[in-house]
Amino acid sequence: MAVEAFDPTQSTVSVTPAAIEHFRRQLDQKPDAQAVRLSVKESGCTGFMYVVDLVDQAKDSDLRHPLAEGLDLFIDRDSLKVVTGTEIDFVTEGVNRQLKFLNPNAQDHCGCGESFSVN
Structure with missing residues (x-):
């Protein structure tokens, strides 16, 4: 397996302490x-959805x-x-807890919040 290490000089994805x-x-x-x-996959009415495995x-x-110590995020190239x-x-919003993706590339989101589009 030849997994490439993350280069901290390249801003890819940031993850909050809560996440x-x-x-x-x-x-x-x-x-x-x-x-x-x-990763992302084509899905929904606007184009893509996030996949976290x-x-x-x-x-x-x-x-x-x-x-963090002992915790890696692998990002699909x-x-x-x-x-x-x-x-x-x-x-946490009221009684709901969920992952939120604040993506500057996302141009549009579907009404249910499942998918998004990019330029």
């Missing part, structure tokens, strides 16, 4: 998973982004042009 703690809790519940993987290892083309500059946060 890091959320990822840690999720990984604690899935002992066979070692990291979080971020708990994985045991990276794919060959993933970029490795260390988040094919998704980089869509996710570069995105901040991932974990927010």
Whole structure:
């Protein structure tokens, strides 16, 4: 496996402390998973949706982004042009808790919030 390491001089994705703690809790519940993987896929009415997976290892083309001690985020290289500059946060709004993706590349979002488009 040839996972490329994250270059801190290149701004790809940032992750808030709240999202890091959320990822840690999720990984604690899935002992066979070692990291979080971020990608996008074509979906929904506006074009793309985020895919966050708990994985045991990276794919060959993933970029490795260390988040904290013992916690890595793997970013799908094919998704980089869509996710570069995105901040991932974990927010509580009323009784709802969810990951939020603050993506400067997103131009439009569908009404239900599942998908987005980019230029």
